Amino acid sequence: MIVVMRHKATDDEIEAVVLRLEKIGFQIHLSRGVERTIIGAIGDKISLGDVSLEAMPSVERVVPILQPYKLASRTFQEEDTVIRVGGLEIGGDTIHMIAGPCAVESREQLMEAASIARSCGVTMLRGGAFKPRTSPYSFQGLEEEGLRLLAEAREATGLLIVTEVMDAKTLPLVAEYADILQIGARNMQNFFLLREVAKVDKPVVLKRGPSATIEEWLMAAEYIMVGGNYNVILCERGIRSFESYTRNTLDLTAVPVVKHLSHLPVIVDPSHAIGKWRYIPAMSMAAIAAGADGLMIEMHPNPAEALCDGQQSLTPNNFINVMSDLKKIAGVMGRKMP
Amino acid sequence: MIVVMRHKATDDEIEAVVLRLEKIGFQIHLSRGVERTIIGAIGDKISLGDVSLEAMPSVERVVPILQPYKLASRTFQEEDTVIRVGGLEIGGDTIHMIAGPCAVESREQLMEAASIARSCGVTMLRGGAFKPRTSPYSFQGLEEEGLRLLAEAREATGLLIVTEVMDAKTLPLVAEYADILQIGARNMQNFFLLREVAKVDKPVVLKRGPSATIEEWLMAAEYIMVGGNYNVILCERGIRSFESYTRNTLDLTAVPVVKHLSHLPVIVDPSHAIGKWRYIPAMSMAAIAAGADGLMIEMHPNPAEALCDGQQSLTPNNFINVMSDLKKIAGVMGRKMP
Amino acid sequence: MIVVMRHKATDDEIEAVVLRLEKIGFQIHLSRGVERTIIGAIGDKISLGDVSLEAMPSVERVVPILQPYKLASRTFQEEDTVIRVGGLEIGGDTIHMIAGPCAVESREQLMEAASIARSCGVTMLRGGAFKPRTSPYSFQGLEEEGLRLLAEAREATGLLIVTEVMDAKTLPLVAEYADILQIGARNMQNFFLLREVAKVDKPVVLKRGPSATIEEWLMAAEYIMVGGNYNVILCERGIRSFESYTRNTLDLTAVPVVKHLSHLPVIVDPSHAIGKWRYIPAMSMAAIAAGADGLMIEMHPNPAEALCDGQQSLTPNNFINVMSDLKKIAGVMGRKMP
Amino acid sequence: MIVVMRHKATDDEIEAVVLRLEKIGFQIHLSRGVERTIIGAIGDKISLGDVSLEAMPSVERVVPILQPYKLASRTFQEEDTVIRVGGLEIGGDTIHMIAGPCAVESREQLMEAASIARSCGVTMLRGGAFKPRTSPYSFQGLEEEGLRLLAEAREATGLLIVTEVMDAKTLPLVAEYADILQIGARNMQNFFLLREVAKVDKPVVLKRGPSATIEEWLMAAEYIMVGGNYNVILCERGIRSFESYTRNTLDLTAVPVVKHLSHLPVIVDPSHAIGKWRYIPAMSMAAIAAGADGLMIEMHPNPAEALCDGQQSLTPNNFINVMSDLKKIAGVMGRKMP
Structure with missing residues (x-):
């Protein structure tokens, strides 16, 4: 200092x-x-x-001279962290895709999304059962019923389940169903919640807060690691800037920066960052080219009927095309896709 | 639409x-x-x-054509909300001051701060018992012991207690001691917590999130109101911008804007917005001139020994001077100070 | 409306x-x-x-319902604009690279940079003769002597010259030497200058201002087009956000967005956006994957001796490696590189 | 370092x-x-x-350890700079108001504005003859005719003339008519222009760029000072943030910060910062309470008919009320108003 x-x-x-x-x-x-x-x-x-x-x-x-995070830093661990869960290796040679609807809405919707995802090489299914919504008047998720449907979809397709946990109170319930817990962007500095997920023996996808610096994001990961859970997957999902054409500004440079500062895997969620489906394919390609270890993408059997964020969801057809293009980029980057 | x-x-x-x-x-x-x-x-x-x-x-x-919030809007209620708590009226003619240390550190520190505050017209004492800290290695607060000391200080001085609640789990405990609950900036969109404080019969100071638009802030208030608690005090405390000389950018214009859009009282916390004690007096004056109903200011008997945010705390002497200047501005604005 | x-x-x-x-x-x-x-x-x-x-x-x-720009919009012209200059086609199938030092410093430095660039497929040489510097105490460029050296480098290598024009007064001089004029980020809304370059028969690289929305950027292009010069190349170079680890935040999503809204070619300057050489290769790859028509990259024979922005310049070796990787990505995108 | x-x-x-x-x-x-x-x-x-x-x-x-600006710093000159022009002292005990329409539109409009301004204690008249407009299709100002009308208004009222210079080419013309030159926000880093106004023997109002840090703003002042013109008046006019309810975010804290770092006078332009007339009175009060040496406010005889920025202009009646309130705040601040 x-x-x-x-x-x-x-x-x-x-x-x-x-x-x-x-x-x-x-x-x-x-x-x-x-x-x-x-x-x-x-x-x-x-x-x-x-x-x-x-x-x-x-x-x-x-x-200050030293980085304020320790366990999350390359100084503490030089080699990349590879997270092993349900037969997958996240952060290794293989690029993994998390796809599915914003919110779980019904059995039919979820099963269809899961089956399309499965068919084109996706390994993890997303879907919110508890939804943080800006408005108290918006659909807030199916809650436990949503979790049960996710488990059913796992049964049917073999996809691992990634779903958001919003609060310490519902953590035990969510942890019972999920393979991987997701901490949403608005909860990145919900330190109580970070301390609680630190005690659970499941990997955590930690979304970057919309106004969090890269350092604060790594400090949030440090909270989870210091509590005993080293399986943190960082997820860039856009930051707030003055540009309002897109929902947020996708800070793709955060990918190589985090790879340099930390040993943790990094994935990208272009859907929430951009908020308009039209630009998701191009930015998915860019994310892999920037070095991301995976993507989280919203796909809905029928976006125009979605109860949540339909405008940023890909249709099944668009999604299938993206997956095919992504495989080519992955090849150039010397990486595999399932 | x-x-x-x-x-x-x-x-x-x-x-x-x-x-x-x-x-x-x-x-x-x-x-x-x-x-x-x-x-x-x-x-x-x-x-x-x-x-x-x-x-x-x-x-x-x-x-969209209509405002997305309803209960918080002037359309729903034209006249100003005046919140009555412990003999005070917040949002009325009188400007109320909340002052005290960032964190409760010890009985001696808190009692000294409370007694100085009391002596110059402050009506509410602040002090964190549970502290949200960017680093897991920083002091996290005295927790229940801190709450007990706050209650003791109330006993001794008659000041009302304003303290932060970070999580639904600790809400009953905090609500037992506090007169007014504070939702911190990082929790402004912790919707579980908002729904829980909505059920408590205590006023809530709702801090604006560092990346929250005014509309999102009012939507957060709407969450509390729709749950049954109409006693929401909005608190502007700075937003994130590219300017890094100050900790955040105090968006004082939010004061007249919120006064126009909503009937709820608005106060300002210049200490957290700016992060440097030197500029707090000038911006406290400006906040009252902009129309704020009160201020929340950090004051510490000995800032250089503070366990938290000493750099933004006023010394007792500086604080006494500010209070005296604020009374003059309040007079010009046609308002009273105790 | x-x-x-x-x-x-x-x-x-x-x-x-x-x-x-x-x-x-x-x-x-x-x-x-x-x-x-x-x-x-x-x-x-x-x-x-x-x-x-x-x-x-x-x-x-x-x-407002209609876009405020007309000539720059896809509504006005559906097909992509391809700019023909010195035998090159910018905005067509071929991805073109602009490379070279931040500032022209000496004949030796420039010739070495030009010859390395030439040898790995670059088609245009960059180098500032007039340098906008935040500090009046910093090196401000070699001015006309710099322009002469650029012309010499063109003579020797066949590379086209891209160089910044800072002011209407020096425009005739710069236009005499340059093949392509560059409007710097800080001058994006220097409307006098935009109107003047509109009268010159040379393509213009129009950098996005660090606080310009995409719409304002297209409006700046409109200024040039309405004045008669339709050969505008848009260049994304980072916007100001709260994140300070990188110099600016590279808004790569602007590439597909501009491609959707406008028919003009779009290139990316990762060097100025990021300000740290280490992350330039990854983000160059990402830019091409996002659909950019070209890149502008800083490369210096010896960055540690650079008079300007050495920290963001690639060494010749790093640059050669990037060029080789970029060709692979270009292939996946169905595009050629010289 | x-x-x-x-x-x-x-x-x-x-x-x-x-x-x-x-x-x-x-x-x-x-x-x-x-x-x-x-x-x-x-x-x-x-x-x-x-x-x-x-x-x-x-x-x-x-x-870096040392501040990068020297002449503009308190280290170089401890006492406040007081600028003497046309019998006024700017930066001294007296708070000075600059008021008038965004653009000079006609003799009638300007004379009416000038006469109202004069009658309530304003000492300087603003009005753009050359207007920087985002759209090439918007009104660009009356140019020299506008300057002549400004001179006429000075003749008639004794008000000093503050008007914007956009380019080195038109600087001699503008300097012939203006008492004080204004550098607009978009030109804050137009270094050619800064160097040229440095050679003119007239005070300069230097507006802060919408994405300029306080340090960059002081560096722009340094450009003017190092060229020989020490009479720089800094003008805060809002910065770009994610909040879009107001046009920009008025960074009032910049006032005490600049007063601490520099000896130069600081004024505030709430009209351009906020962009909505309704909030100008409250923020004018706040600016003086924060320590500003003056204000620049847009006032138009008939805002609904304004050719430029009518939505942010005060009507004569609103303006007269603000002036009366400002005098009371000035008194509390220990300052005079004419």
């Missing part, structure tokens, strides 16, 4: 900061420049969230 | 949309322009979240 | 808006709903920038 | 950076921590824009 003192900091003010840092256990390097004195603090303490140095007199700025 | 059809939409495609809308119960006005056909749908259905019109062929855009 | 009137608009207020619109030449459809009256205005007037309807009493909102 | 080396940087890589920095003239402090080696570089060189350290092997991050 580096502490930059103000232009006219007095010797006493500098001394006070030095003493404070030494007390916490840092070794100090002092460097007096022409215009600023800089205090370097050396030690292995990761978090300084509890030390309010910037409130001390004449402290201009505190610059 | 207005549906704009694409340039070359066929008669069949237009007819399909019309039929769909009529089936839901809308009355239809069709208007064929030179380049676009526009379908106006008239009816009192507020939410169309469940109708995926944009997935229908040749639909270019759907433009 | 749709005008939404406020809840309690009077008949006189509605009538006033109707009369105003009829006077301008619109045909009117009035539709009185339960809660709002809506006025549909039909006509072929594109711009309403000069009609301040929202300042009329009880007007709640004005919703 | 601090250079942070990567985790596994070799001694040779560290040595190379040290040699490079010493060669430029820095004195070096090396500090080897447990996980990172940090190189402190001490010297008075402000700009490192020309040194591409981050392109050197194993350099993780470069952290």
Whole structure:
């Protein structure tokens, strides 16, 4: 950590900061420049969230040097994490697809989606049973009935089930049915929930919050890992920017960045990021070219009848075409697709 | 609602949309322009979240006409909501101040803060017992012990207690001690939690999420109101923008905007928005001048020793000065301060 | 255009808006709903920038229906624009690469960059002679001497020259040397400059401004086209968001969006968007997979000695590897690379 | 400047950076921590824009310590700059108002606006003769005729004239008529134009770009100051964020921040920031309470007939009321209004 003192900091003010840092256990390097004195603090303490140095007199700025996350970092583990679940390896050579409707609406709808997905190489089925909706007047999901239908679809197709858990209270129920738990974007910093899923022995898809920096996203993963669950799959799903033509701005650069900073697998959800089905095929291709380990895509047997987010769902035909194109890109990237 | 059809939409495609809308119960006005056909749908259905019109062929855009929130709107209730709690009226003529440390750290710290606050006209004490922290390695709050200290401070000073509830599980505990519940910015769209606080008979301070539009914020209030709790106090606390000199960008314009769109009281938390104590006095003044009904300000007996956010806490001296200046502005605005 | 009137608009207020619109030449459809009256205005007037309807009493909102750009839209021209310059076709089957250093620094530097670029299939050389720099204390470019060196490099390699023009005053000079003019991101809405390049018979690379919406970007293209120059190449180069790990946020979704809305060619500049060389190869691949017609990439014989933006420049070796990978992706996309 | 080396940087890589920095003239402090080696570089060189350290092997991050602007900083000049022009002092005890229509449209319109402004204590008249418009199909201003009308209004009322200069070519013409030159938000980083206005002996209102950080804004001021013109008035006018209810997000906190970092006067333009007249009065009050030295407000004799931005213009009546309220706030702030 580096502490930059103000232009006219007095010797006493500098001394006070030095003493404070030494007390916490840092070794100090002092460097007096022409215009600023800089205090370097050396030690292995990761978090300084509890030390309010910037409130001390004449402290201009505190610059952290170490990354604030540890378990999620490449420094902690150099090689890629490969998550093994239900016979699949996520984060390895094979690119895996999660597909299905936004929300589970009925047995018929889900079975049809699952069967189409299965037929073109998808390995995991998505579908919300508990739906976080901006409006209290919108469809909120079939809840337990939705979970049961998902389990039925797994039975019928062999697809693994990925579904969202919204709250600690319903976690045991969701965990009973799901193969992989999903933490939604709005819950990325629901720290109670993160601590609870950390105790469950299932992989977690952790969506990036729409206003979360990459660092905050990795810190959220750290919450889950520090609690004992190392099987975290990061999912980029768009961030908020001023551009409103698309629902959010898909930050694809986050894929190679996270791959560089962390050993965790990264997938991309272009459907929620963009919000318009027309652009999902192109951006699915781009995501794989950027190095993603998989995709989560919304597909609905009949998007115009969807109870949720139909405008961003691919029709079965469009989906089949995308899957075929994706296989070619995967080949160029030296990766396999089932 | 207005549906704009694409340039070359066929008669069949237009007819399909019309039929769909009529089936839901809308009355239809069709208007064929030179380049676009526009379908106006008239009816009192507020939410169309469940109708995926944009997935229908040749639909270019759907433009909602009515506000998606109802109970929170001025259309529903013209006059200002005044919330009565513990002898105070929030949202009326009197401007109320919530002050105190970011986190409850110890009896000594809290009592000192409470007594300073009390002495200069503050009516409500803040202090986090459960702290949402970006890092799992940071101080997470004293939990129940913190709540007990808050109750003790109320006993000693008469100040009402405002404290954050982070999760449905701990809600009964927090509600036992708090006079006013606070929903933190990161939980603004934690819909499970919103539904739960809706059932509690205590006012709720609802902080705006850092990436929430004003409309989404009002929709979050709607969740609480539709569940039966009409005592919602909206709190602007900064939004995420590209400017990183301040922690967030305080969107003060949200104050008159919300006052225009809604009847609910609005307060401002400049401390979390800005993150640097130096600018809190000026922006507190500005908030009252913009029409806020109150402020939530962090003040700590010794910010440099704070376990949380010391850099944004005012010292007692600075706080006393701000309070004295605020009273003058309140006078100009035709409002009282205790 | 749709005008939404406020809840309690009077008949006189509605009538006033109707009369105003009829006077301008619109045909009117009035539709009185339960809660709002809506006025549909039909006509072929594109711009309403000069009609301040929202300042009329009880007007709640004005919703434009037609796109505000005309010449740049697919409605005006359905088929893709292919720009022919110096034997190349930009926007056709072939993907073209623009590469070279951020700034022209010396004959040696430029010749080396040009010769490496040439050897691996690049067709256009970039290099700034006039450099827009955030700081007045930074290197501002070699100016005319830089232009002369670019011409020399063209002579030696056959590469076309793409270079930035910053101002109407220096436009004649730059146009004398350049094959393709570049309008930098900060000048995207320098309307004087747009009007001037519209008069020059050279293609223009129009970079998207860091805070420009896609619509504003197309409006800037419209300025050039309406002035007579139809050879506009749009270049996505990142937008400002709260994420600060990368210099800007590369909005790759803009590629398929612009391809859908407009007939103009679109290229991508990952170097300026991201600002860190390490992530340029992955995002170059992604850009081609998203459907871009070409790339503009910074490459420097020795990035660590660069006078400008060395941190985002590829070394010759890294660049050669990227070019080889890009050819494979181009193949999958059904496109050629020279 | 601090250079942070990567985790596994070799001694040779560290040595190379040290040699490079010493060669430029820095004195070096090396500090080897447990996980990172940090190189402190001490010297008075402000700009490192020309040194591409981050392109050197194993350099993780470069952290600048000194502010990149010098003349604009409080370090260079401690006391506030007071700009004297036409008998006024801007940046002193007196708060000055700039008011008038967005664009000069006709003699009648301008004279009426000027006379109302004059009557309630405004000291400067605004009005665009050259208008930067997003659409080439919108009204672009009366150009020289507009300037002549402004001069006439000055003659008639004694108000000083503030008007925008869009381009170096028209600068001599504009400077002939204007008392104060305005650089528009879109031109904040038009460095050619900044260098040209630096040579003119007139004060400059420098609007903040919609995507400019406070630091970039001060760097733009530095361009003007380094060219010899120290009379720069900074004008906050909103930044781009995801919130689209208002045109831009007024970043009022920039006022106390700039006052802390710089000695230059700061004014606020709520009209362009917000884009809706209804919220201008509240935010004008807030701006003065935040410490602004003045305001620039749009007022039009008949906003509904305005050729430009009528929706954000105050009517004469609303304007007169605001002026009266502002005087009360100014009093509380210990400042005068004419």
